[in-house]
Structures are given as C-alpha cells and as structure tokens.
Amino acid sequence: MPASKTYGNFITASTKMPASSENDLDEHNIKMNGNETSRSVQSFSPGVSELSNIEAASNNQLVYNEQRKDSLAWEEYFMALAFLSAQRSKDPCSQVGACIVNERNQVLSIGYNGMPSGCPDQDMCWGKKDPLEINNKYMYVCHAELNAIVNKNSADVRGGRVYVTLFPCNECAKLIIQSGIVEVVYFSDKHCDKDSTKASKFLLNKRGVYYRKYASSLTQLRLEFNFNAVTQQTSVAATQDAVQQLCSDLRNCCNVETNANVVCSEDTNARGLEPTSTATTTATLSLADPSELPRPSGAYISWEEYFMAVAFLSARRSKDPAVQVGACLVNDERRIVGIGYNGLPNGVHDALVNWHQTDPNSPLFKNFYVCHAEVNAVLNKNYTDVRSCTLYVTAYPCNECVKLLVQSGVRKIVYFSEPGTSDASVVASKKIFALTGVEIFNYMSLGNVRKEVKLDFCIIDN
Numbered sequence: 392m393p394a395s396k397t398y399g400n401f402i403t404a405s406t407k408m409p410a411s412s413e414n415d416l417d418e419h420n421i422k423m424n425g426n427e428t429s430r431s432v433q434s435f436s437p438g439v440s441e442l443s444n445i446e447a448a449s450n451n452q453l454v455y456n457e458q459r460k461d462s463l464a465w466e467e468y469f470m471a472l473a474f475l476s477a478q479r480s481k482d483p484c485s486q487v488g489a490c491i492v493n494e495r496n497q498v499l500s501i502g503y504n505g506m507p508s509g510c511p512d513q514d515m516c517w518g519k520k521d522p523l524e525i526n527n528k529y530m531y532v533c534h535a536e537l538n539a540i541v542n543k544n545s546a547d548v549r550g551g552r553v554y555v556t557l558f559p560c561n562e563c564a565k566l567i568i569q570s571g572i573v574e575v576v577y578f579s580d581k582h583c584d585k586d587s588t589k590a591s592k593f594l595l596n597k598r599g600v601y602y603r604k605y606a607s608s609l610t611q612l613r614l615e616f617n618f619n620a621v622t623q624q625t626s627v628a629a630t631q632d633a634v635q636q637l638c639s640d641l642r643n644c645c646n647v648e649t650n651a652n653v654v655c656s657e658d659t660n661a662r663g664l665e666p667t668s669t670a671t672t673t674a675t676l677s678l679a680d681p682s683e684l685p686r687p688s689g690a691y692i693s694w695e696e697y698f699m700a701v702a703f704l705s706a707r708r709s710k711d712p713a714v715q716v717g718a719c720l721v722n723d724e725r726r727i728v729g730i731g732y733n734g735l736p737n738g739v740h741d742a743l744v745n746w747h748q749t750d751p752n753s754p755l756f757k758n759f760y761v762c763h764a765e766v767n768a769v770l771n772k773n774y775t776d777v778r779s780c781t782l783y784v785t786a787y788p789c790n791e792c793v794k795l796l797v798q799s800g801v802r803k804i805v806y807f808s809e810p811g812t813s814d815a816s817v818v819a820s821k822k823i824f825a826l827t828g829v830e831i832f833n834y835m836s837l838g839n840v841r842k843e844v845k846l847d848f849c850i851i852d853n
C-alpha cells in the first residue's frame with residue numbers, strides 16, 4: 392500500500408489523488424496473470440465536473456477552486472460501500488461485500504454474504520469444520536456478488552463494474568460473466584492460491600472481463616453520524632463497541648464452554664438439518680463455539696444503521712466545503728434504490744461555482760447551483776419507482792425537498808440532524824408531512840442505534 396496520512400487512528404480521504412485524476416485509473420496498462428495487458432479507456436467518464444482546474448483556467452473560465460478537497464473519489468466511495476455492506480453479514484468468519492455501479496457511476500446494487508432470504512439465520516449452519524460437507528455453511532450461504540446481482544435496482548447490470556472486498560470465486564465469476572459485468576475491482580486476493588480463484592481468473596480472462604486491484608491508499612474510514620462527533624459520543628456507541636469486542640474475542644477462542652448448551656439428537660446440528668442416521672440417543676452438544684453461529688446482534692450493523700451509514704458515506708462525496716449531506720432511498724424489500732449527495736447539476740464543473748458565496752443576493756450564491764442530496768437520490772434511481780420508499784438522510788430535508796419527496800411517493804423519512812431553525816419553511820414542511828401522512832423520525836429516536844461506523848478495508852485479510 393502506498394503511504395497514507397492518518398487522522399487519529401484513521402486515514403483521511405485527503406490523502407487521495409486530486410479529483411482531476413480520478414479517471415486516471417481508466418488509462419493505464421495493467422498486469423494480468425503475468426501478461427502486460429493494454430486496456431482501452433472505458434466509458435466511466437466522471438464527466439465535465441472532473442476536468443482539472445488547470446484545464447478550466449486555460450479555457451479562460453472563472454476558476455474559484457474552492458470546492459472541498461477531501462471528498463471521496465469514486466473508487467474509494469464504491470469500495471467503502473462494499474465494505475460497509477459487508478458489515479451487515481452474519482457470517483461469523485468472513486464478512487464480504489460487493490457494490491455494482493454503471494458507466495455513469497450510479498450504484499446499481501449492493502450485496503453481502505448471507506443465508507438465502509427467508510431461511511432463518513439461527514436454523515442454518517455457519518461453521519466450516521464439520522467433516523460432513525452438508526453441515527457446513529458453504530452449501531447454503533449466498534455470496535456477496537450473487538446477492539448484489541440479484542438485488543439490482545435496474546433492469547440489468549450489463550456493462551457494469553463490480554467492487555468486491557474479496558476476489559470473486561469461480562461460481563461468482565460465472566454470475567459476473569453471465570450478467571454482463573465488464574470489470575471487477577477487488578480489495579483482497581487472499582485466496583489467490585485456491586483453485587476456485589484460479590478458475591475464476593481463468594474464466595474472467597477468457598471472457599475478457601477486466602479485473603484489477605483497488606488502487607487508492609484509502610483503507611480506513613470513520614463514518615461519524617454527527618457534525619461534531621468528538622464531543623457528542625454517546626454511551627450507545629460505546630456499548631456497541633464493547634459488544635463488537637466481545638464478539639471478536641469470542642470468535643477468537645473456539646470451544647469455550649458456556650452455559651449455552653442444548654440437548655439434541657446427536658446426528659443433527661440443532662439447526663434444522665435432517666438427521667443423517669436414525670440414531671435416537673441424545674447427547675449434549677455445545678453451541679458455545681461462536682464460529683458455528685451467526686454473529687449475534689451488535690456484531691453486525693442493523694438495517695437502520697446500515698442505511699444511515701450509506702447516507703453518511705455518500706455525503707463524503709460532496710464537494711461542498713461547508714455542508715456534506717447524503718441521502719439513501721430504500722424500498723419495502725430493504726433494497727437501496729437511490730443514493731445522492733449535494734452537488735452540482737451533471738455537467739457543471741465543480742471548480743466553476745463559488746462554494747463560499749453565501750449571499751443570497753448574489754447571482755453566485757452557491758445554493759442557486761447545488762442540487763440537494765434528496766433530489767439526487769430520487770433522480771439517481773434507475774428504473775425503480777420510489778413510491779412507498781423510506782428515505783434516510785443526514786440532515787432534516789428542506790421545504791423544497793419535502794415537496795419533491797411527498798410527490799414522489801416517499802412514505803417515511805429518517806433524518807439525522809435537526810433543522811437549524813424552526814422558521815416558517817420547517818413549520819410548513821411538518822404541516823405537509825402531517826397532511827400527507829408521511830412519517831418522519833429522528834434517527835436517534837429509533838433507540839440503540841450506533842452513531843459511528845468504522846470501515847477497515849484490511850479486515851478481510853485478517
């Protein structure tokens with residue numbers, strides 16, 4: 392990994408390359424299985440907004456060059472989304488995540504490894520050491536890539552790019568190829584010596600699916616659900632950190648005897664599988680080995696925490712030096728259908744707006760130009776309808792956004808920070824919610840929710 396600057400224990404996004412070079416990744420020769428492969432430029436162009444300031448200046452345009460310099464690059468943002476979704480996984484060993492994006496850098500889908508939907512976690516095998524294959528997790532768990540492909544919010548993922556925390560296995564490579572994904576960006580290749588990874592690379596090479604290692608130095612990120620988190624840490628977060636620590640300690644010490652013993656038939660694993668013989672004697676089976684159980688609650692992030700974390704993560708893409716806002720729209724099947732952050736309209740160069748102009752009487756007032764996170768989340772949806780969706784948003788929506796959300800059919804809003812004022816527009820928004828029956832909740836009022844999520848990309852290699 393290249394050297395990186397640290398912020399406390401965490402690396403800041405400011406260490407990354409300037410925004411103008413985000414697209415550099417699209418133009419280099421890559422090494423694939425020992426062969427130098429020349430890669431044609433892909434059409435993942437970030438568009439006009441990614442032109443360098445120098446270019447703009449040479450065109451004799453006004454350059455304010457005041458946009459935020461530490462916002463996340465696309466590459467970092469998408470890999471962070473993959474690692475964030477991995478934190479939803481209940482796999483006691485490896486939490487894996489995948490994020491599929493299209494050529495316009497819109498998120499099409501996110502997935503993590505887990506049991507098939509509808510199969511109760513507590514009834515499933517989570518271990519991997521049973522001599523009988525049928526009693527191990529591998530036959531049951533759906534891989535992150537599979538879940539991302541089937542959970543897509545678009546008609547298909549053809550032409551897309553998938554960001555994965557772990558190099559896809561051969562089964563996932565087949566799905567990737569068949570679904571038309573053209574590029575794989577991976578973080579870890581820790582199973583490179585396994586046949587399943589070799590077969591995967593063989594397949595991807597044969598089909599011409601380009602794969603490359605995540606190239607940014609950003610490998611850790613702290614998503615603080617607060618504009619002033621240092622002074623406002625709550626005991627909830629502290630408690631959940633303690634639960635996480637406990638779970639990790641438990642995972643590290645196998646075969647610990649606790650009182651959590653159950654009596655069951657010796658030929659079952661007490662998780663719903665058919666007995667392999669007709670023996671009826673009973674034996675005491677210890678369920679104390681946490682590596683055979685799904686992660687307990689607190690050792691993975693809840694849905695509410697996940698969706699709010701996605702909103703806070705997308706906020707980190709914003710170039711606004713003053714306020715970064717993020718929004719995440721979720722349908723009633725808990726699929727993310729739209730993500731947005733506050734930014735300029737497509738095609739408007741980030742360097743051409745005076746980000747520090749706060750005078751509403753000036754034609755350069757930045758708010759005249761910036762599209763709100765909520766608007767972008769609604770518009771960034773693919774073919775999916777946002778009707779009956781829930782919006783997770785880092786800040787209380789403004790009056791204009793409230794109208795848009797209500798007209799789009801959003802039925803529930805979970806916001807993080809309270810409006811700064813209770814002026815007429817806030818009162819009007821609340822009135823609209825009351826009249827239309829749209830539910831609105833402060834995230835913290837949901838109770839026992841964390842206010843911080845830490846992403847450590849290297850954890851996949853531990």
Ligand SMILES: O=c1ccn([C@H]2C[C@H](O)[C@@H](COP(=O)(O)O)O2)c(=O)[nH]1
Nearest residue numbers: 482484485487504532534535559560
């Ligand atoms: O491409 C892949 C490969 C594996 N996974 C999942 C499947 C399992 O839940 C874990 C691997 O568990 P280990 O205990 O580390 O063997 O990762 C995946 O999602 N995608």
